[in-house]
Amino acid sequence: MRKRLIGFALVFAATMGGSLTLAGPAQAATPAIQxxxxxxxxxxxxxxxxxxxxAEYVKLTNRRxxxxxxxxxxxxxxxxxxxxxxxDFRLASGASVYIHTGKGTNTSTHRYWGSGAYIWNNTGDAAYLRNSAGTLIDSCSWGSSGSYTNC
Incomplete structure (x- = not known):
């Protein structure tokens, strides 16, 4: 009986244009913006x-x-x-934008926080990117060594 069910499932899948595959481990989706x-x-x-x-900044890249x-x-x-x-700020496909801590004139590739104080802690911190609905899109954290981190 079991062989019959497996055979039926294979014929059904082939008829419907699909295939039977075993479920593998879930793969994390690449965030739209990283x-x-x-x-x-x-x-x-x-x-x-x-x-x-x-000179303190965060680089965001559009991966879509x-x-x-x-x-x-x-x-x-x-x-x-x-x-x-x-x-409206549209980040083109494959493009990056730098968000600098200090003051400056915003462009398509450089944005300015306008802060008079440092934002990112040298002793360890984390950056969190959220979309307009407040959903966490990406994050990056670091410890107390070095000057920058590639996420």
Whole structure:
């Protein structure tokens, strides 16, 4: 009886244009937007100059085949310092954008938090990227060694 059921299932699958496969381990989906680098320890002395603040940044990369609108998406650290993308901001397929801690003029590849203080802790921290609905899209954490991390 069991051989008959297996044979029936194989014929049915072939007739329907499908196949029978064994379930394998689940694969994690690649996030649409990934945190690809965090430069958390600005080079030189931490003197809070705008150039020093802007040497601290997070790089986001669009891994999808189409542009993604980041309107109202947020980037935050463990202490809940929050950067919010305001207005329409479309990140092209394969493109990256850098979110700098200090002040500057926003462009399609560089955005500015506008902070007068460092955001990312040199002794260890984490970056969290959430979409406009508040769903966690990606995160990246690091310890106390080095100046940057590739995520």
């Amino acid at each position: 945190i690809t680098k965090v430069y958390y320890n600005s080079p030189g002395t931490d003197n809070r100059s705008n150039s020093s603040l802007n 085949s189409s542009a993604i609108n980041l309107k109202y998406w947020t980037l935050r650290d463990k202490a809940s310092h929050v950067y919010r993308f305001s207005g």
